[in-house]
Amino acid sequence: MSTTNHPIQTAIVTGGARGLGLGIAKRLASEGRRIILWDLDFENFATSQAGFEPLLMQQVNVADLPSVAKAFNEALLAAGRVDILINNAGINGPIAPTWEYPVDQWQRVLDIDLTGVFNCCRTAIPHLIANGYGRIVNVASVAGKEGNPNGSAYAAAKGGVIAYTKSISKELALSGVLVNCVAPTMAETDLLKQMTPEFIASIKAKIPMRRLMEIEELAAMVAWIASADCSFTTGFTFDLTGGRATY
Template sequence: MTGAARGIGLGIAQRLAEEGCRVILWDVDFSQFDRRKAGFEPVLTQVVDVSDRLAVEKAFSEAVEAAGSIEILVNNAGINGPVVAAWEYPPDAWDRVIAINLNGVFHCCRAAVPHMRQRGYGRIVNVASMAGKDGVQYISAYSAAKGGVIAFTKSLAKELAADGVLANCIAPAMAETDLLREMTPEHIAASKAKIPMGRFLQIPEIAAMVAWIAGPECSFTTGFVFDLSGGRATY
């Protein structure tokens, strides 16, 4: 579970632990992670920058050694980046958003897939976004990265379809997380206005969806985008 120290990642990890999973947490900062409040004991907590391929490969090897095997990979780590017009977007910020939100998914899948294929079983859940479907103004890097996650997931799923390894992704609308701190009030209001239910997505709702996708009952769906949009999605 990447990006798992807080927010959506922690919420998903808690739900998977409740379902009986032994969970390994990856994040770049565990300073806000409280084991007592989390309600479960992770197998490992590993400080990993998913944009660093070598760091991912090393951490995955350590995870396999500690757990024995890895059946589920949830790629959640991500940043929003600045809220600014595309022609004013700082190139270094663009590179960082793509590196974490898209390249990070690739690095983690590249590390995990051979292990899963060898075992003949695996569930990969990539956290994309409605922004990856719609393209949202003033967050072009985030939209581009999440659109890339969707396309990558579809490609990967087809490649793995006969191997017992399923790859799907979720496309949440805006949720109430710490990422809101990176956004302007105008951007938050505009995003909420797009949701027909008139409210933001809640973390337990995301966790419930991921728990099913990552479980054995999801057995004939791969390469799919599960929307969590409150009615916003049109395709």
């Protein structure tokens, strides 16, 4: 089993100031990792509420490759090395039928939700390869497996994240760098504010457990995937849908 000799691992969590990203960061911090948060806005982030002190809080636009590269170099200067990359940053985008979907919003969703993952992976992977160890976890969605009506851009982007994860995991299979993704259903986060009550109800109705996911449930899954204990699984999509998806 591949392990790192570095005593304290450092994790970058994108979209880490709130919601799912913050929940993941909390869990990783509780297990002894140093946390670097990437987000566009830290106005509502409070260390006292988060329960941990980030090593860095960097304002990063994941859709912009130069912004990502600059932040990663600054992270290396502060941390010495990076061991874990959690690609969580994302937006839901409008809820509209595809023939009415705003073209500029389609592009924005893909730029952040899919190209953002590429930008972060492209930037971090050479460093992880050089170390001979790394864990990358990409946050996709069950929408990327099954599609949600009136959410085509989000579904397309998340489906792309799943396929991209499979591809790069095979490129890195002998490097000590494992790449997996998670496909959760909806959780109680700020993203719900972008959705109509009808859309939320339709998603909940598809879940056999008849409830939304709890952030802590996702964080626990991601923490294991990002650990050295996950040593023989790469390119896989871990399900968190309360039974909605069984593949």
